[in-house]
Amino acid sequence: MYLKERITLGLLWFICAISIRFIPKNKLRDASAIFLISQLFAWILGLLVVESGLIEYPVELFWKANSTSFSFEYLGLPFMCIFFNLYYPNTKSRFKRLAYYISILSSFTFLEYIAEKYTQVLNYIHWEWYGTFLSMCIVLYFVRVVYKWFFKLKNPLSP
Numbered sequence: 569m570y571l572k573e574r575i576t577l578g579l580l581w582f583i584c585a586i587s588i589r590f591i592p593k594n595k596l597r598d599a600s601a602i603f604l605i606s607q608l609f610a611w612i613l614g615l616l617v618v619e620s621g622l623i624e625y626p627v628e629l630f631w632k633a634n635s636t637s638f639s640f641e642y643l644g645l646p647f648m649c650i651f652f653n654l655y656y657p658n659t660k661s662r663f664k665r666l667a668y669y670i671s672i673l674s675s676f677t678f679l680e681y682i683a684e685k686y687t688q689v690l691n692y693i694h695w696e697w698y699g700t701f702l703s704m705c706i707v708l709y710f711v712r713v714v715y716k717w718f719f720k721l722k723n724p725l726s727p
Contacts, residue, residue, distance in 0.1 A: 573627040576687050577639050584647045599650045601718055606649035606711045610641040613703055622695040627688045649711045677701045
């Protein structure tokens with residue numbers, strides 16, 4: 569593994585480990601459910617994208633086991649989904665909820681684009697940044713719907 573890629577993946581693992589401290593104690597059960605739900609969707613989407621030849625992960629931890637990115641699919645994205653759902657502005661206006669979606673998605677897309685451009689952690693083959701934006705929008709929406717349904721929150725189909 570190259571130094572830049574080791575630093576990138578190590579930073580992702582470090583940020584995820586530190587971010588556990590920012591999960592409220594009374595929301596650990598919710599966070600665990602969101603973590604597992606998002607891994608399911610990330611696994612399906614990740615396999616579809618990689619096996620279709622749209623993205624490749626040249627540098628990865630478990631390259632013999634799976635061609636997707638373990639660090640991204642099973643750690644980075646689930647933690648993003650945890651914080652997205654736990655701090656979702658339920659009582660705010662539609663505009664503020666939409667702005668919340670767009671700001672989280674834009675940040676995530678920007679970080680992935682930077683990782684693709686300057687490291688070998690991932691390579692876009694037949695993929696663009698807007699593919700990430702749209703696919704993560706779908707993942708966040710479905711994780712939110714399942715989370716709201718699982719915990720019997722109001723109106724599971726509305727974001």
